[in-house]
Amino acid sequence: MINTTKESLFITLALCTTVCCAQRELTYLLQEKQVQLHQVEHYLKEREMQPLDCHEEWTTEVSQKLTNPTVHYRDVQRVFNVYFHVLNENNGQRTVPIDEADILSAVANLNGAFNAYNIFFKYRGYGEINDTYRSVVYLGGTRTFDELVTYAKTEGLYQENSLNIFIAATIRMSQYDTREIAGLANKPGVNVVVNDKYLLSSTLTHEVGHNFFLHHTHANWNSGNCELAHYNDGVEDTPPSVPFNTTDIAGDCHSYLGNLSNDQCGIAIRDIPASNFMSSYNLPCRDLAHAVFTEGQANRMHTAIEAYPDVFEPVKTTLASLYQPYTGNYTAEATETIKFQKGFDYEFVSCSDNSAVKQRFGKEETPVGHPYNTAVKILQVSATTTMNCRTAPTDSFQGGEVISYGVLLNGMYKVKKLNALDIASQRYLQELPTGYNRITITYKNGQRESELCFKQNK
Structure with a gap:
């Protein structure tokens, strides 16, 4: 018996x-x-390495709240501000480099995971906390996550109008227990800390799921309370589960665990979908390419958001904010200063015709600039709604020309040059000859617009 214990301890160590x-x-x-x-995630998958998981604390009281979701996710769209804190050494350096491009990718990943369930995130910037002591977070003892949040508030660094996401050098169980954790979150709440290595993995989505009151899919498996074990995570379409790792996963991303000797509640736990964002962190199933929430989880999140207005109302923003750039000055001539956060499918369409697409950008692209006389369409929000029409100011014109073909497009044409005053006054429109005319306008910022129209006899 003693030898077995030593052998088991050796294997664990x-x-x-x-x-x-x-x-x-x-x-x-x-x-x-x-x-x-x-x-x-690709690196871990290639080497068949088990990723770090997060730690969840729960109580009977918390687990039994929101048993019956009252809000359906298809009935409401919600937008939340999100702000990041990068935790550095005293000298401002850190082992794993983090820049704004990484943070914007993290926001894009959040939108990619939550947008299908009508939850959206608006990037509000990031700041740095240069304090070696604060760069490491412990689950218990000193330097805890709660202490970090309190410190940020005391120093005036905390953003009361946003979800606050802290990026730590490491998260450990305690000062004396060096086992690492991927992330921690308040539940319900608006604070997350993530181990920097896992910023662009499914961990961040998982932790924000905790913010919106989702439990692990194996939340109550070892509670010793059969009522809670059957209740599980309080979501009807996520069957009771247990923690598992990558070696338990079949090729179709289901775990085949069989009957468990530690199950004493008559629950057959097998064939559990392993690609849920709130399951144990296993690869390749619970990665950003495959992981999903269920409809029941989506309904629970929206119900929690509505049930805790004191928590979530301060960090909400409007749908209109998504149609505004995250940085840039519309009065500047240098349109490259105008940037929209990636993670959405954008269309810049004519202000007068939302089916006339002038530019398109995919989710992996960062739209730079906002063409004159176009409005913004975000397909994840609506296939028809447009906002933020940018009209050309009168001092933005460089010049232009009108090419007149007559009633036949036969290669014969006349060219009339336009100056900025002609375009601003639009008097050239009254002087167009009968027939086909191609009007080209050039702006000081280099943008060009060209349109072919036909003028009929009066």
Whole structure:
């Protein structure tokens, strides 16, 4: 019996050492930029490494709230501000480099995961906290997540109107227990801390799911209370589950665990979908390419948002804010200063005809500039709604021309040059000859617009 205990302890320590070494190696590769943050999940999958998971604390009282969701996610659209805090050493340096491009990718990942369930995120910027003591977060003891949030508030760094996401150098169980954790979140709440290596993995979505009052799909599996075990995570379409790892997953992203010896509540736990954002972190199933929420989870999130107005109302914003750039000055001639956050499918359409698309950008692209006389359409929000029409000011014109073909497009034409005053006054429109005319306008910022029209006899 003593030998068995020692052998078991040795195996446990060996596994922990292997995991720690693998995580240190990943940190080194990120530091040396041999692996990029967005490649972390691929790196772990290739090497069949078990990712770090998060830690969830729950109580009977909390678990039994919101048993029956009262809000359907299809009936309401909600937008939340999100702000990031990068935790650095005293000198402003950090081992794993993080820049705004990484943070914008993190926001894009959140929108990619939540938009289908009518939850959207508006990027409101990021700040840096240069304090070595605060760059490490412990689950218990000192330097806890709650202490970090309190510190940010005391120092005037906390954003009361946003979800606050902290990016830590590491998150550990305690000062004496160096096992790493991928992330932590208030539930319900508006604060998250994520281990920097996992910023661009499914971890961030998982933690924000906790913010919106989602539990792990295996929340109550070992509660010792059969009522809670059957209740599980309080969502009808997520069957009771247990923690599992990558080796338990079949090729179709279901776990086949069979009958468990520790199950004493008559629950057959097998064939559990492993690609849920709130399941154990396993690959390749619970990665950004495959993970999903269920409709029941979506309804629970919206119900929680409505049930806790004191928590969520201060960090809400409007749908209209999504149609505004996250940075840039509309009065500046340099339109490249105008940038929209990536993560959406954008169309810049004619202000007078929302079917006339002037420019398109996919979810992986960052729209730069906003063409004159166009409005913004975000397909994830609406296939028809447009907002933020940008009209050309009178001092924006450089010049232009009218090419007149007559009633036949036969290669014969006349050209009339236009100056800025002609365009601003639009008097050239009254002087157009009968027939086909191609009107081209050039703006000082380099944008050109061209349109072919036909003028009939009066």
